[in-house]
Amino acid sequence: MKRVYNFSAGPSMLPLAVLEKAQAELPDYRNSGMSVMELSHRSGLFTEIIEEAEQLLREIMNIPENYKVLFVQGGASQQFAMVPLNIMKNGKADYVNTGSWSKKAMKEAKKYGQVNVIASSEDENFTFIPKIDQSMIDKEADYVHITTNNTIEGTSFREIPDTGSVPLVADMSSNILSEDIDVSKFGIIYAGAQKNIGPAGLTVVIIREDLIGNAKDICPTMLDYKTHSDSGSLYNTPPTYGIYMAKLVFEWIKELGGIKAIQKQNEEKAALLYDFIDQSDFYSSPVREDSRSIMNIPFTIPGYDLDAQFVKEAKEKGLETLKGHRSVGGMRASIYNAMPVDGVKALVQFMKEFEESNK
């Protein structure tokens, strides 16, 4: 078996221990004579899986009692519509524009009401996170929307804004479970699974109970949070295998010592890479230091035309998917929870060698 260090922005690496557990349980799950993929979503065995997945997520994220956990489909992109369809009662919301995904969220919300951009870093190529204070927020807004980690641009909110009585809604797709956050500061947290949770196809929504049950009349049944909340995410067939894999990932996080332990590891991994980039006069980070993501780290080689060669040679060394997003250029290393420290060390070592032979 050959495993590579996969620096993809998503779908991305899953912990090997999780893949091996899934492999061992694949053909005959707990003496059922079936795989999880073949189990009815109404069966006792699957009920245990979905309940345990929720329980584990509540435990590792310390989710308060007055929040519901929903397992839905449609990706984070579907949440761009579900949020306004469900909670835009007064018809207006505040958005912080920090990158391509924020823009897509705003584009969708505009179909249902007024979108006010209260802060943006677009003028500076999204290389930083603007400061938000309460005076910027419309007290009548139905919610404030942020993208906590900007997967493409490599920026991240180092501090969660205080939005007072206006609910804070966060697209946490690329940094959920990577660091300790206080869920009670948010009205809604949503995330596509394919980075830190499990395989693509599952979307996790964590929503404060009072925000459920206010959907617009035009809201399709499947897009109403109440539908999923009332049925324990079993209104229709949920992505059963994805939920099972997420449960295994949550167990893995718990066994490693929980989110605080993962956060420490993530900070160490990111520091290895940033420290190396910062001391180098060959590589450069486009992101302002106070806004840097510890999950997605773009870097460039200014003044040289070496990006394609870097990506190609890295791949030959088992360091995969390092090509930067076309809007930023250069390279991007996504180092989610499942990327081992050794993967980052191997990348830094390769970067050193590449610099020496090309400078």
Ligand code: PMP
């Ligand atoms: N938001 C962010 C921050 C993302 O990184 C992504 C996907 N990479 C999306 C939204 C879109 O997610 P999905 O593909 O699950 O719709």
